Amino acid sequence: AYAKVGNRRIKSQYCFSSDSLFNLVNRQIGTIHKSDRALTKYMILPNDNDIVCTCTACKAIGNTTVDAAPAVFNFLNSLARNHKKLSFFTTAYVTVKEIPPFKAADNVGLFYSTINIQKGVPIEDSKYFKDFEHDIKRWRAYLNNVYIWDYTVNFDNYFDIYPSLKVTQKNLKLYKKLGINGVFLHGSGYE
Numbered sequence: 001a002y003a004k005v006g007n008r009r010i011k012s013q014y015c016f017s018s019d020s021l022f023n024l025v026n027r028q029i030g031t032i033h034k035s036d037r038a039l040t041k042y043m044i045l046p047n048d049n050d051i052v053c054t055c056t057a058c059k060a061i062g063n064t065t066v067d068a069a070p071a072v073f074n075f076l077n078s079l080a081r082n083h084k085k086l087s088f089f090t091t092a093y094v095t096v097k098e099i100p101p102f103k104a105a106d107n108v109g110l111f112y113s114t115i116n117i118q119k120g121v122p123i124e125d126s127k128y129f130k131d132f133e134h135d136i137k138r139w140r141a142y143l144n145n146v147y148i149w150d151y152t153v154n155f156d157n158y159f160d161i162y163p164s165l166k167v168t169q170k171n172l173k174l175y176k177k178l179g180i181n182g183v184f185l186h187g188s189g190y191e
Contacts, residue, residue, distance in 0.1 A: 070100045
């Protein structure tokens with residue numbers, strides 16, 4: 001179930017072509033959904049690090065040393081085929097970078113992370129806008145369900161007061177214009 005880099009298995013990341021990992025997750029999703037039919041959306045993503053599995057199977061699917069998107073989307077597609085009434089999401093974040101060369105299932109979606117975009121300035125007014133717009137248009141062409149994982153604070157000053165209402169308002173209008181399905185606003189989880 002763990003990523004292989006070179007000749008080593010690394011327990012801090014997953015191998016998304018692993019049958020063991022798939023069987024475990026597939027079984028757990030069935031169990032969770034049976035216990036509560038309202039639980040229809042599942043987020044599955046690599047751990048928050050830059051490790052990408054480059055085992056023979058993951059490389060055959062299309063993984064590179066920096067991009068796990070092919071194996072992750074293949075994994076999600078397999079779950080989506082087994083659970084047609086459920087939705088499966090991952091994130092465009094750290095090691096999920098490029099759109100895979102194969103079609104995503106209709107019940108697969110993405111949360112696009114804005115963590116690398118400067119906060120305190122509306123995206124449309126920033127140097128990041130053209131790249132952001134290009135990325136979103138590409139992901140929207142690939143997937144029916146694209147959401148934004150937005151940050152209401154800059155993580156350099158995570159615990160500070162960070163007024164963001166006007167910026168967030170302008171960004172929400174941009175997201176709607178670009179066809180985004182929804183937004184998760186990530187802020188400080190503390191007082």
